[in-house]
Amino acid sequence: MSEPIVRLRGVRKTFWRDREPVPVLDGLDLDVPEGSFEALMGPSGSGKTTLLNLIAGLDRPTEGSIEVAGQPIHQLPEGALARWRSETIGFVFQSYNLLPVLTAQQNVELPLLLRRLPRAERRKRAETALRIVGLEDRTQHFPRQLSGGQEQRVTIARAIVNDPKILVADEPTGNLDKGSTKDVLDLLARLNKELGKTILMVTHDPHAAERATIIRKLDKGQLA
Amino acid sequence: MSLAGIAASDLMRRNRLRTALTLGGVAFGVLAFILIQTVISAWEIGVTTAAKDRTVTRHKVTFVMSLPKRYVEEIRRTPGVKQATWSTWFGGKNPLQEREFFMAIGVEPESWLDVYDEVGVAPEERSAWIADRQGALVGDVLAKKFGWKKGDTVKLTSNIFPGEWEYRIHAIYQPLRKSADRSMFVFDWDYLNQSVPERQREQVGWITSRVKTGTDPAALSKALDAKFEENEVQTLSQDEASFQRSFLGMMSAILGAMNVVSLVILGIMALILGNTVAMGVRERLREYAVLRAIGFRSSHVTRLVLGEAAALGAAGGLLGLAIAVPIVGGLGKFLEENMAAYFSVFRLDPGTAGLALAIAVGLGAAAGLIPARGASRLPVVEALRRVA
Ligand SMILES: Nc1ncnc2c1ncn2[C@@H]1O[C@H](COP(=O)(O)OP(=O)(O)OP(=O)(O)O)[C@@H](O)[C@H]1O
Ligand SMILES: [Mg+2]
Numbered sequence: 328m329s330e331p332i333v334r335l336r337g338v339r340k341t342f343w344r345d346r347e348p349v350p351v352l353d354g355l356d357l358d359v360p361e362g363s364f365e366a367l368m369g370p371s372g373s374g375k376t377t378l379l380n381l382i383a384g385l386d387r388p389t390e391g392s393i394e395v396a397g398q399p400i401h402q403l404p405e406g407a408l409a410r411w412r413s414e415t416i417g418f419v420f421q422s423y424n425l426l427p428v429l430t431a432q433q434n435v436e437l438p439l440l441l442r443r444l445p446r447a448e449r450r451k452r453a454e455t456a457l458r459i460v461g462l463e464d465r466t467q468h469f470p471r472q473l474s475g476g477q478e479q480r481v482t483i484a485r486a487i488v489n490d491p492k493i494l495v496a497d498e499p500t501g502n503l504d505k506g507s508t509k510d511v512l513d514l515l516a517r518l519n520k521e522l523g524k525t526i527l528m529v530t531h532d533p534h535a536a537e538r539a540t541i542i543r544k545l546d547k548g549q550l551a
Numbered sequence: 552m553s554l555a556g557i558a559a560s561d562l563m564r565r566n567r568l569r570t571a572l573t574l575g576g577v578a579f580g581v582l583a584f585i586l587i588q589t590v591i592s593a594w595e596i597g598v599t600t601a602a603k604d605r606t607v608t609r610h611k612v613t614f615v616m617s618l619p620k621r622y623v624e625e626i627r628r629t630p631g632v633k634q635a636t637w638s639t640w641f642g643g644k645n646p647l648q649e650r651e652f653f654m655a656i657g658v659e660p661e662s663w664l665d666v667y668d669e670v671g672v673a674p675e676e677r678s679a680w681i682a683d684r685q686g687a688l689v690g691d692v693l694a695k696k697f698g699w700k701k702g703d704t705v706k707l708t709s710n711i712f713p714g715e716w717e718y719r720i721h722a723i724y725q726p727l728r729k730s731a732d733r734s735m736f737v738f739d740w741d742y743l744n745q746s747v748p749e750r751q752r753e754q755v756g757w758i759t760s761r762v763k764t765g766t767d768p769a770a771l772s773k774a775l776d777a778k779f780e781e782n783e784v785q786t787l788s789q790d791e792a793s794f795q796r797s798f799l800g801m802m803s804a805i806l807g808a809m810n811v812v813s814l815v816i817l818g819i820m821a822l823i824l825g826n827t828v829a830m831g832v833r834e835r836l837r838e839y840a841v842l843r844a845i846g847f848r849s850s851h852v853t854r855l856v857l858g859e860a861a862a863l864g865a866a867g868g869l870l871g872l873a874i875a876v877p878i879v880g881g882l883g884k885f886l887e888e889n890m891a892a893y894f895s896v897f898r899l900d901p902g903t904a905g906l907a908l909a910i911a912v913g914l915g916a917a918a919g920l921i922p923a924r925g926a927s928r929l930p931v932v933e934a935l936r937r938v939a
Contacts, residue, residue: 376936385844386932406848413846420935426557426838428564433552438845440553449552485845 332492332525333359333382338391340377351377353548354391361492364519364526366539373545375529376497382527383416383495384408396492413441417486417524419496424482425470431457432466435485442489456484460514476507483514487524494518496528500535512538554851558859562866565831570863573827577867577915578874580820581907585875585899587813588907591806593886593897596729603792604633605666606768608775609757611785614640617754618784626758626775631766636662637755639740642711645697653693654732655707656756657740660688666761669728670737676701676722684742687718692733692888694723707736712747730895733888769793817910824867824918828860832922839926840934849927856923857916864915868908875899875907 335357342349351374359365367375380386381393384400393401396415403411418424425434435453444452457463460480470478479499486494496515500508516538518524528539536542544551562570608626610616617639626635636659643655660681664670672680672688680686689699699705703720718738726733744752760775762768768790779786832839839852876899883897 380932383844385935386930409843409846409848412844418841418844420841423837424841426560426841428560429552429557433556433560436552437842441846 330361331358332361332396333357333527334392334394335382336392338381338388338393340374340381340386341389350548352381352388355548355550357543357550359525359527361525362519362523363541364516364539365528365541365543366536367527367529367543367545368531368533368536369545371531374548375545378545379495379497379527379529383418383493384412410441413438413489415491415493417483417489417491417494419479419482419486419494419499421498421501422475422478424485425478427470430467430469431462431473431481431484434470434481435488437485438489452488453484456488457481459487459518460484474507475503476510479503479507479511480514483511483518487518487522491524493525493527496526498529498531500530500532508532508535554855555858558855558862561831561835561859562862565834569827569830573823573863574867574870576823577820577864577911578871580816580823581868581871581911582875582878583816584813584910585871585879585903585907587809587816588903589879589883589897589899590894591809592900592903593894594802594806596896603790604762604764604768606760606762606772606775606788606790607757608760608772608786608788611776611787614757617756618758618786620753620755622779622784622786623755623758625778626760629760629771629775629778631762631771631774633761633763634662634665635758635760636666637740637758638663639743639754639756640711641707641736641738641743642709643707643716643736644710646706646708646715648697651696653734653736655709655736655738657738657743659740660737663737666759669726669731670735671725671727672722679721683719683721684739684745685718686721686739688722688724688735688737689720690731690733690735691723691725693736694720696734699723712743716742716746729887817914820867820911821914821918824860824864824915825921827863828856828915828919829922831859832856832926836926836929836934836937840929840931843931844935852927853923856926857919860919860923861912861916864911864913864918865908867915868911871911872904872908875904 335355338352338355338357339350340352342351355378367378369375377386381388382395384395384403388401391401392399398411398415400408400411426437429437432450432453435456436449439449439452454463454466457466460483462477462480462484465473465477465481470481473481494515499515500511503511512535515526515528519526526539528535530536608618608622610618620637623635623637626632638656638658641655641657643653645651664672664677680688687705694700699720701720701723705718705720707716707718709716740755760771762771772788772790775788776786839855843849843852879897879899883894883899886894886897
C-alpha cells in the first residue's frame with residue numbers, strides 16, 4: 328500500500344455548549360490509504376459528520392494534526408483552505424446540495440467558476456461529468472424537475488468536475504429509496520475503481536457500507 | 552455563468568412574486584421621489600427665470616382698483632426707468648367655452664411688446680396688430696385650445712365690461728422664454744377706452760416698467776411708491792423677482808415638508824429592499840454554505856448578496872424611471888401650457904433621474920449589508936447543520 332492520503336494524529340474536537348465542553352473526538356488516529364472506499368458507521372451523535380468535516384477541511388480540530396493529500400490542513404488560513412478544498416475534495420451531502428435556481432449543468436459548473444477557464448471549456452467539463460453519472464439527457468433540468476437519486480448524481484457530477492482526489496459523502500443515500508440508493512452506490516464504486524477516487528462515506532445503512540472496501544466504526548470518540 | 556449569473560438567476564427564478572412586488576415598491580418610491588423633486592425644482596426655477604429688470608406698479612389697496620393713466624407718463628419720466636407700459640384686466644371669456652380661464656388684457660401694443668420681450672411676434676403680424684384698433688394678439692396655446700387662426704374674427708364677453716366685444720386675430724405669439732404665459736389674449740387698450748362710459752376712461756389696471764441696467768428694481772419700486780404717496784391714489788410696486796421670492800417664501804414650509812416626505816419615501820424603499828433581501832438570504836443560508844464548502848470564499852458570498860441587492864434596487868429604479876419619464880413629460884406639458892406662472896419649466900432633470908437611480912442602487916446595496924455580513928460570517932459547518 329502506498330502512503331496514506333489522509334493521516335490524522337491525536338485529533339481532538341470539543342464543542343462548547345452553554346460554557347460546557349462537549350468532547351466529540353478524543354485523540355483520534357487515522358490512516359486512509361489512497362484509492363480506498365471507506366464507510367464510516369456509528370451511532371447518531373458519535374461524531375461521524377464532525378470527523379468528515381475535519382478531514383474535508385470544513386472545520387478545524389481542537390488539537391492534533393490532519394494531513395490530507397500531503398497538506399497539513401489544520402495550519403492553513405481560511406482562504407487557502409477554501410482553495411485547497413476546491414482542488415482536493417468533492418462534496419456530497421445528504422440532501423439540498425444543489426442551487427434550485429440553476430440547471431443541472433450550471434450546478435455542475437459551479438466549482439469551475441473559481442478557476443480561470445473559458446466558458447466553452449467549463450461547459451465541456453460539466454457535460455463530461457454529467458455523462459459519467461449518466462445524466463447527459465438532463466443537463467437543462469432544474470433540481471426540482473429531477474428525482475432524489477438524479478439530484479444526488481448531479482451532486483456527484485459536481486463533486487468530480489474538478490477532478491479531486493477525494494470524495495466525502497455524508498449519508499449520500501440517507502433520503503433515497505432502494506433503487507436510487509443502488510444507483511448512487513454503484514456510481515461511487517465505479518468512481519473508486521475506474522477513476523481511482525478515494526471515497527469517505529458516512530452511512531447508517533449496513534448494506535451501503537458493504538459496498539465499501541473498509542468499514543470503520545466510530546463510538547465514544549474513538550475509532551474501532 | 553458567473554457570480555452575476557447566479558445572482559440574476561436568483562432574482563428571476565427564486566420567488567418571482569416577491570421580486571415583482573419589491574420591484575413595484577421601489578419603482579413607486581422612485582416615481583414619488585422624482586415627482587416631488589421635480590415640483591420643488593420647477594418652483595425654484597420660477598424665481599431664476601423671472602424677469603430681473605421689471606417692476607409692476609398697482610393700486611395700493613388692491614389690483615382690482617385702477618390707476619390714472621397719467622401715472623404712466625410720470626413713471627416714464629422717473630430716472631432709472633427705460634420703458635413703461637400698462638395693462639387693464641378685461642376679465643374676458645369665450646362665450647362658446649365659458650369655463651376656460653385665460654388672461655385677456657388691454658394694452659398699449661408697442662410699449663407692451665417692448666416691456667414684455669418674452670412675447671415673440673413675427674414682424675408682419677406685429678404691424679398688422681398695431682394697425683388695427685380691434686386687433687388681437689393671442690398666445691399659441693390659447694389659439695390651439697379654441698381652434699383660432701390668424702384672420703379669424705372672434706367675440707369675447709367680459710364680467711367687467713358689459714356687451715359683446717369683437718376682435719380680429721392678427722397675430723399669434725410664441726414664447727421666447729420659458730416663463731412666458733402662452734395663453735394670453737392681448738388687445739389695444741384704446742378700443743376699450745373709447746367704448747366705456749366717460750368716467751371710466753383714462754384708467755389703467757397696472758403699470759409695468761423695465762429698469763435701466765445698473766438700476767435696482769427693488770429701489771426703484773420704493774422710489775415710485777414714494778412719488779405717488781402724496782397723490783389721491785397711492786401705489787404699491789414690486790419687482791418680479793421679489794414677487795416670486797415672496798411667493799416661494801410662503802411655499803418654503805411646503806417645500807420643506809415635501810423634502811421630508813421624499814426622505815420618508817426613501818426610508819420606506821430601504822425597508823422594502825431590506826426585508827426582501829433579508830428573507831431571501833435567510834432562505835439561502837444552506838446554499839451559501841454548500842457554495843463555501845466547494846471552495847467559494849466568504850467574500851464571494853458577500854458579493855453575491857450585495858450584488859443581488861444592488862441589482863434589485865437598480866431594476867426597481869429603472870422601472871420607476873420608465874414610469875416617471877412619460878408621467879413627468881405629460882404632466883409637464885400640461886403644467887407648462889396651463890400653469891406657466893407657477894410651473895414655467897416642469898421637466899425631468901437628468902440630475903434628478905440620476906440621483907433617484909443612484910439612491911435606489913445605493914439603498915439596495917445598503918439593504919444587503921447586514922444580511923451579507925451575517926451570511927458570510929456564519930461558519931460553514933453550522934450552516935450545513937441547520938437545515939440538513
Ligand atoms: N456546533 C456544535 N455545537 C455543539 N455541539 C455540537 C456542534 N456540532 C456537533 N455537536 C455535537 O457533536 C456531537 C457529534 O455530532 P455529529 O453531527 O458529528 O454526529 P453524527 O455522528 O454525524 O450524528 P448523526 O448520525 O446523527 O448525523 C453531537 O452530540 C452534536 O450534538
Ligand atoms: Mg451526521
